[in-house]
Amino acid sequence: MSWTPVGEAVSSARLAEFYKLPAAYLNKQLQALVRAEILTSVSGPRGGFQLARRPEQISVLDVVLAIEGNDHVFRCEGILKDAPGGAPDADYARTCLISQTMRHAEVTWRTELSRQSIAGIAESIERRFPDAREETARQLMGIRGEREHTA
CATH class of the missing domain: 1.10.10.10 (Winged helix-like DNA-binding domain superfamily/Winged helix DNA-binding domain)
Structure with a gap:
């Protein structure tokens, strides 16, 4: 459009x-x-x-969030609390290395999508397909x- x-x-x-x-x-x-x-x-x-x-004012992240919603992609279910040495009252979403890694990846992904506008994509397509x-x-x-x- x-x-x-x-x-x-x-x-x-x-x-x-x-x-x-x-x-x-x-x-x-x-x-x-x-x-x-x-x-x-x-x-x-x-x-x-x-x-x-x-188009310069619409980021790819804007489009993704509109369609997919703003929920986190990875949801820590706290399964480590049931593992040996687990604590039922621990906040594994904050302390779990897997959760931290996934959150870091999501922040990086969102940052990259926010840097790209739909105008930028259109320009790239035009360069490739005049x-x-x-x-x-x-x-x-x-x-x-x-x-x-x-x-």
């Missing part, structure tokens, strides 16, 4: 077709992105979804390509 014209909405049906996803599944994700103020929903015959902010921007925008906006007109 970062390549569609500013102010133009893309229908959920067109997005589902473009990404080859079931419409019900995609609608659930789109609504999560609206709740997170990443997308806005536009009603009416030319309605659909559009970015709520500039026609991607035009072709994607055309498909998302429902504009027929030159090859389609001659058929």
Whole structure:
């Protein structure tokens, strides 16, 4: 959507077709992105979804948290309390080396995702695939390509 014209909405049906996803599944994700103020929903015959902010202002972490939630990926279940020498009242989420390692990995992962914007991803795709921007925008906006007109 970062390549569609500013102010133009893309229908959920067109997005589902473009990404080859079931419409019900995609609608659930789109609504999560609206709740997170990443997308806005536009009603009416030319309605659909559009970015709520500039692509430079939307991090990959914003998108991940909107869809997956903000819960920790690893949840310490405190199984060490039942091991030999375990203490039933110990806070293993804080003292367990596995829990600490997993938390460190998650913080590193989240930091990296927060550093990357969707605009940065779009720029990387354009460098690798120079026609991607035009072709994607055309498909998302429902504009027929030159090859389609001659058929």
